[in-house]
Amino acid sequence: MTAVQTDRSLSRTSARTQARIVEAVVEAVAQHGISGTTLANVAALAEVSQGVLIFHFKSKEGLFAETLRRLIDEYQQGWQAALTEPDALQRIVKLVRSDFAAAICNRKTLALWFAFWGEAAAQPLYNAICAESEIHRYEAMIAACRAFCETNKGETCDPALLAHSIDAMTDGLWLQMHISAKSLSRHDARSMAMAHLRLLLPKWADAIPQ
Amino acid sequence: MTAVQTDRSLSRTSARTQARIVEAVVEAVAQHGISGTTLANVAALAEVSQGVLIFHFKSKEGLFAETLRRLIDEYQQGWQAALTEPDALQRIVKLVRSDFAAAICNRKTLALWFAFWGEAAAQPLYNAICAESEIHRYEAMIAACRAFCETNKGETCDPALLAHSIDAMTDGLWLQMHISAKSLSRHDARSMAMAHLRLLLPKWADAIPQ
DNA sequence: TATTTTAAACTGAGCGCTCAGTCAAAAATT
């Protein structure tokens, strides 16, 4: 039996099959929603038998949890790349822009995020996984904001308020991209996020890209 | 057979039962999520038999659709009260504040919104119902913004951008209230929405309440 | 007003079906 967790002894074929299955879950959720996603349609999309899903992930819940973990991992890899930026303001800019990267900010991925958020209120497991990732991301943002505020002592600058406002705007743009009839493109959304940053930090507006 | 639609000839007992059933759906979704909500647990919460659910709403999907329609109706009644305000800026303020009213902005109701949004990507019916309500609301907001921009011709003022930015911030605050570990209260969220408005309209900051 | 008639509202057992998960055997990999 192969463990679901990051297991170093995972063979190459097994890893590939698991990746294919998780990809099938993403597709299934995009097509049918979480409540319409069954082992049968995931197996069909992955072109494997139902048995193999349970063999690799133990249960349907385990399969969903692993899918959520990989979704979060991919998201984290995106924003953590921004942390190498030495300048605090540019680090904030990069953190925000990472939320609108093509790999993160597309129809299928957003559908997955909102599917899990929709269930998270009732499913403590999903809630816990989401909450942990959210904390990490928020701490990175507030650290950047704190560093930024320190670089201009003259100004009144509340890092927590700044971070909250930035994150709220990003989340709101995600929601609009997800549900909006007037389909908001990720480029437009990113522009609005940047415009919001310029409003928050008018003195540094010139240093914030379009 | 009693029709589901707003039927003037709906008897008092029937109306009361239907309301009780819809209330049970809200509770069931909050407790188990959409995918965990069954006719059996809704019937148990409403203290009626399963048969009566189908009698009144035809199908499980019909029951969910009616619940969504009532959710939207209640939301609309909230924000449409703001339209009586003659002053454009104060109308914008009231529209925003209506999103943070206790009846709209509470754990159970937010959970319901996000449950439907999570499924909407895959369920054309929910998507259509949500989209229609969203259009109405957006048009009210952009009309208010347009009226506001006209009252101060000297300034550069883009009503569409203004409306989008305001709605995005509200949506983002809703999302944070729903998923956030650091539970954001609706009063704090409302304060942030007002702060965002003051940023957008610095010249009129004094006219925007805390 | 008291009684009968009719329709609406509701019940709960149960049907057909799909679901998540099992298992013995086969195939592929090491």
Add this chain to the structure above:
DNA sequence: AATTTTTGACTGAGCGCTCAGTTTAAAATA
């Protein structure tokens, strides 16, 4: 040869929904 991986038929639980029948309430009649 031993182990891992995959198959696919299978199971029992639980699902949405039906329906024959009962109760309640409203309308019609006397």
